[in-house]
Amino acid sequence: MISLDGVLQGPGSPTEDPSGGFKYGGWVAPYENDDSGKLMQRLMQPSDILLGGKTFAIWANYWPTHREFWPTINEVNKYVLSKKLKKNSRLVTGWNHSNVLRTIADIQKLKKSKGGNLQVWGSSKLVQSLLKNDLVDELWLLTYPLLLGKGKKLFGNNAMPTALRLVESIITPKGIIIAHYQKSGKVKTGTIGATA
Numbered sequence: 001m002i003s004l005d006g007v008l009q010g011p012g013s014p015t016e017d018p019s020g021g022f023k024y025g026g027w028v029a030p031y032e033n034d035d036s037g038k039l040m041q042r043l044m045q046p047s048d049i050l051l052g053g054k055t056f057a058i059w060a061n062y063w064p065t066h067r068e069f070w071p072t073i074n075e076v077n078k079y080v081l082s083k084k085l086k087k088n089s090r091l092v093t094g095w096n097h098s099n100v101l102r103t104i105a106d107i108q109k110l111k112k113s114k115g116g117n118l119q120v121w122g123s124s125k126l127v128q129s130l131l132k133n134d135l136v137d138e139l140w141l142l143t144y145p146l147l148l149g150k151g152k153k154l155f156g157n158n159a160m161p162t163a164l165r166l167v168e169s170i171i172t173p174k175g176i177i178i179a180h181y182q183k184s185g186k187v188k189t190g191t192i193g194a195t196a
Contacts, residue, residue, distance in 0.1 A: 001142045007151035022151050031174045048077040052123035056080035060095040104133050124152040131159035138182045145175035161187045
């Protein structure tokens with residue numbers, strides 16, 4: 001979930017992530033409708049989840065007692081990339097199937113192992129590191145029709161250049177552009193108007 005200017009901070013509620021003085025928490029609520037709700041249910045099918053430390057802390061304090069909206073969240077494997085979080089901390093031991101990873105190499109090893117898809121939700125710094133290290137195979141972007149200015153951004157300046165292919169898209173009545181992209185190879189360049 002991102003704004004037109006790429007902010008992904010605090011989409012769910014005003015208290016979700018006010019760090020850095022972010023004032024617009026809960027910015028997705030006015031745009032909710034059946035189309036976006038159906039897609040969210042589809043994206044929340046059982047899958048292992050990889051999160052950054054801040055998002056993991058928010059989720060580990062919320063999801064264990066809010067199963068009704070995402071029944072499978074507590075049963076899937078959760079991985080958090082953190083150099084500080086202790087493996088025996090209350091956050092990790094208090095949320096079923098939670099595991100701590102320390103390095104990008106740990107994520108590379110996990111990605112090569114047998115298993116299903118590994119989804120990342122939120123986690124701006126983590127996503128930027130994954131893009132920098134060419135560890136993202138596909139993106140689901142829900143782009144909301146608003147500008148938020150300051151806030152945590154999805155994209156930094158260090159993503160590994162790669163071309164993407166649009167495989168599915170939806171525009172909701174409230175203007176959310178939902179786009180599913182998959183990696184399709186190297187970036188190609190050319191000159192506009194040039195003929196072969």
